[in-house]
Amino acid sequence: xxxxxxxxxxxxxxxxxxxxxxxxxxxxxxxxxxxxxxxxxxxxxxxxxxxxxxxxxxxxxxxxxxxxxxxxxxxxxxxxxxxxxxxxxxxxxxxxxxxxxxxxxxxxxxxxxxxxxxxxxxxxxxxxxxxxxxxxxxxxxxxxxxxxxxxxx
Amino acid sequence: xxxxxxxxxxxxxxxxxxxxxxxxxxxxxxxxxxxxxxxxxxxxxxxxxxxxxxxxxxxxxxxxxxxxxxxxxxxxxxxxxxxxxxxxxxxxxxxxxxxxxxxxxxxxxxxxxxxxxxxxxxxxxxxxxxxxxxxxxxxxxxxxxxxxxxxxxxxxxxxxxxxxxxxxxxxxxxxxxxxxxxxxxxxxxxxxxxxxxxxxxxxxxxxxxxxxxxxxxxxxxxxxxxxxxxxxxxxxxxxxxxxxxxxxxxxxxxxxxxxxxxxxxxxxxxxxxxxxxxxxxxxxxxxxxxxxxxxxxxxxxxxxxxxxxxxxxxxxxxxxxxxxxxxxxxxxxxxxxxxxxxxxxxxxxxxxxxxxxxxxxxxxxxxxxxxxxxxxxxxxxxxxxxxxxxxxxxxxx
Numbered sequence: 001x002x003x004x005x006x007x008x009x010x011x012x013x014x015x016x017x018x019x020x021x022x023x024x025x026x027x028x029x030x031x032x033x034x035x036x037x038x039x040x041x042x043x044x045x046x047x048x049x050x051x052x053x054x055x056x057x058x059x060x061x062x063x064x065x066x067x068x069x070x071x072x073x074x075x076x077x078x079x080x081x082x083x084x085x086x087x088x089x090x091x092x093x094x095x096x097x098x099x100x101x102x103x104x105x106x107x108x109x110x111x112x113x114x115x116x117x118x119x120x121x122x123x124x125x126x127x128x129x130x131x132x133x134x135x136x137x138x139x140x141x142x143x144x145x146x147x148x149x150x151x152x153x
Numbered sequence: 154x155x156x157x158x159x160x161x162x163x164x165x166x167x168x169x170x171x172x173x174x175x176x177x178x179x180x181x182x183x184x185x186x187x188x189x190x191x192x193x194x195x196x197x198x199x200x201x202x203x204x205x206x207x208x209x210x211x212x213x214x215x216x217x218x219x220x221x222x223x224x225x226x227x228x229x230x231x232x233x234x235x236x237x238x239x240x241x242x243x244x245x246x247x248x249x250x251x252x253x254x255x256x257x258x259x260x261x262x263x264x265x266x267x268x269x270x271x272x273x274x275x276x277x278x279x280x281x282x283x284x285x286x287x288x289x290x291x292x293x294x295x296x297x298x299x300x301x302x303x304x305x306x307x308x309x310x311x312x313x314x315x316x317x318x319x320x321x322x323x324x325x326x327x328x329x330x331x332x333x334x335x336x337x338x339x340x341x342x343x344x345x346x347x348x349x350x351x352x353x354x355x356x357x358x359x360x361x362x363x364x365x366x367x368x369x370x371x372x373x374x375x376x377x378x379x380x381x382x383x384x385x386x387x388x389x390x391x392x393x394x395x396x397x398x399x400x401x402x403x404x405x406x407x408x409x410x411x412x413x414x415x416x417x418x419x420x421x422x423x424x425x426x427x428x429x430x431x432x433x434x435x436x437x438x439x440x441x442x443x444x445x446x447x448x449x450x451x452x453x454x455x456x457x458x459x460x461x462x463x464x465x466x467x468x469x470x471x472x473x474x475x476x477x478x479x480x481x482x483x484x485x486x487x488x489x490x491x492x493x494x495x496x497x498x499x500x501x502x503x504x505x506x507x508x509x510x511x512x513x514x515x516x517x518x519x520x521x522x523x524x525x526x527x528x529x530x531x532x533x534x535x536x537x538x539x540x541x542x543x544x545x546x547x548x549x550x
Contacts, residue, residue, distance in 0.1 A: 006177040019179055092173035099170075114167075114174040145166050 001026070004051050007115040010096045011055045011107060021058050025051045045121040048112060052125060098147050106140030113137050171513075172326045271474040272321050274549040275518065276511035278541050298527060298534040301494030306482040306523070308500035314433025317478045317504070317542065320517040322469040325349065325372050330361035333374065333467060337402055356381050361467060364515050368444040369508040371515070372467035376460070383458040391416065395423040395453035398460045407468070409438070410450055420454035420461055427451075427466070427506075429517065434504045439519065442505045446522050446539050476518070477544040484521050484540045497536045499525035504542065518543055 004025055009018040028050050036046055099110055105126065112122045113133075123133035330349035331341060339352035339359045349372075352359040357378035364372050384394045392414055399405045409428040414421060427441040427450035443449045451465035481502040503522045508515060519542040526535050 002178045003174070005179050006174045009177050010174065015179070022179070092169075092176060095169055095173045096177060110170065111174075114170045141163055141166060144170075145162060148166070 003115050004047060007048065007051055007111050008055055010099045010111040010114075012058065012100065017058065021051070021054050024054045024057075028054060041124070042121065045117060045125060048115065048117060048121075049125055052108065052112075095148070098144060098151070101147060102140060102143055105136060106143055109133060109137040110140045110144065168326070172328050175326055176328050265470070266473040269316065269475045270547060272319060272472070272476075272514075272516070275319065275476065275516060275543060275547055276509055277548055278507070278509045278518070278520075278543075295526070295533055295535045298497070298529065298536045301491030302527075302536060303490050303492060303494060303496045304485050304488045304523075304525075304536075304538060305496060305498055306485045306502070307498040308481070308502060308525075310481050310502040310504070310521075311435045312433065312480075312504060314431070315477055316475045317431050317434070317439075317519040318429065318473045319476045319519070319543070320429065320471040320473055320506075321514050322372075322471050324363055324513055324515065325361075325467055325469055330467070333361060334359055337404075363467075364508075364510045366510045369510050370443070371449075371508050371517075372469060374463075374465055374467050376463035378459075378461060381459050381461075384460075385458075389458075390414075391421040391455040392423050394455050394458060395460065398453065398463070399451075404451075404463070404465060406451055406465075408450075411438075413448075420456035423453045423455060424448065425451040425453075425465075429506045431504060431519065439504045439506055441517065442507060442520075442522060442539070444507075444539075446505075446537055471517075476547050478519055478542040479544050481521050481523060484542055485523060485538075487545070488523075488538045488540050495527055495529070497525045497527045499523040499536070499538070501525070505539075507539065507541075 001022070005018055005022045008021045008025070009015065012018055012021065025047070029047060032050065036043075041049070099107055101107075102110065108126060109122060112125060113119070117125070119133045119137070120130045122137070123130045126133060126136070128136070327344065327349045334341065334350060334352040337352075337354065337359065339354045341350055342353050342358075343351045349361045349363055352361070357376050357380070360375040360377075362373060362375075364370065381398070384397050386393060386397060389397065392412055396405070406425050406427070409430065410425040411428065413424045413426060415424070426448040428438045429441065430437045431439045441449045452463070453460050454462040481499075484502075485499060501524045505520055505522045506517045507520045509518055521540050521542050522537065523540065524535055524537045526533055528534070
């Protein structure tokens with residue numbers, strides 16, 4: 001559950017949103033279980049696919065345009081909600097916020113990879129080959145480094 | 154910026170990301186709320202939810218459980234619940250045995266056991282090698298032979314199994330190092346390249362480092378001190394003093410071990426040699442050895458009734474999966490052999506464990522520590538060699 005939450009958290013940049021989406025992920029997982037086909041995917045990749053879809057649904061529902069605007073203006077995500085204040089390990093919040101600023105596919109590649117998935121699994125989730133997932137990840141890493149160097153963490 | 158500097162920067166960033174993702178967790182109480190949320194979807198059978206509750210409990214009790222294992226427990230819990238309730242799971246249950254991650258998942262002694270070959274193809278080890286000298290536990294006064302040789306196996310080994318456990322751990326992060334140091338009451342002083350952290354307490358300094366690639370060494374902590382007070386226990390031996398110190402700091406090994414004491418000098422060295430259990434091999438005890446073939450584990454140096462140095466493995470969670478092993482006769486074929494050297498008949502083979510570093514995850518895997526004697530110009534000599542025991546077909550190319 002923690003890894004799913006961390007993945008979602010890196011996508012949305014807000015603890016409150018991450019909590020809502022994580023809850024939806026597990027509800028969806030329960031409901032989707034009869035369709036789970038273990039021959040086609042690992043349980044971890046299956047859960048992360050559900051998490052990814054739930055995150056995309058969240059963006060669609062809550063207004064992607066506003067978030068994109070914030071990203072373009074390099075404004076940090078609002079983090080004044082009580083849940084955010086209670087979150088531990090605050091020193092990494094800024095880094096995850098920088099991840100959240102990356103273009104969607106780069107953000108996804110980094111989040112999935114550092115959630116413990118193999119490049120093969122990342123590629124399958126992102127509808128690309130394992131090699132393409134590796135290239136995308138490394139491009140994303142370099143882009144993140146540039147953001148960090150430019151704006152700090 | 155040079156390419157090397159750039160690589161180092163990217164590696165540092167990757168480590169930070171690992172830490173960030175590993176430590177980002179929801180606030181306290183969130184899991185309870187989530188459980189209530191899921192309960193609102195409650196279906197008609199209570200038995201299913203009993204299983205799901207068991208799953209949820211397992212997640213709560215093991216927050217560091219790998220997601221794959223968590224997912225496996227989720228699937229098993231739901232599958233069992235559906236089976237018990239008489240509902241058909243839509244085909245999912247019939248495929249459960251087809252998923253390696255689902256085939257076996259039991260917690261035992263803090264390790265999570267997976268089905269055979271569940272770690273996928275294993276990384277290539279450093280290769281078979283002649284050990285750099287006779288392992289300390291094998292010193293018999295017979296000189297070691299270092300020259301070229303053709304090695305053949307002509308002994309018999311007490312092995313009645315064709316598979317052995319492989320243990321995997323995830324590379325510890327600086328956060329885990331901090332948590333370990335915090336459990337000892339130590340305060341972070343510094344982080345320098347090559348170490349996860351330096352810490353201090355009023356009586357000793359502590360360093361924690363991750364896996365070392367070459368020569369392979371597991372994540373470890375180092376306690377060094379000149380100011381730890383002497384242990385006041387009348388008649389206590391060096392082993393007693395070491396045990397008392399470790400117990401006082403909750404550092405006594407949680408793994409199986411035997412104790413050996415080297416009192417040949419000052420400090421006296423107390424070794425807690427780590428043992429992995431291998432069903433089907435001798436009495437089941439298989440020692441962890443380092444690249445030189447020396448038994449490895451935890452060491453406490455005692456001088457003047459005080460511990461002056463402690464070197465121990467950083468506690469990590471081990472996952473277990475069984476892999477096929479080859480016989481000593483087949484394993485020796487991987488050993489370095491030179492037609493220009495004498496033929497040495499290896500007659501003894503001890504099943505041991507060696508560390509195989511592999512980036513994010515590293516492995517303890519079985520190997521053979523083999524030995525045989527030869528006569529060079531009337532002088533009896535001994536040859537030791539360490540060869541992998543894992544069937545090579547299970548290796549990544």
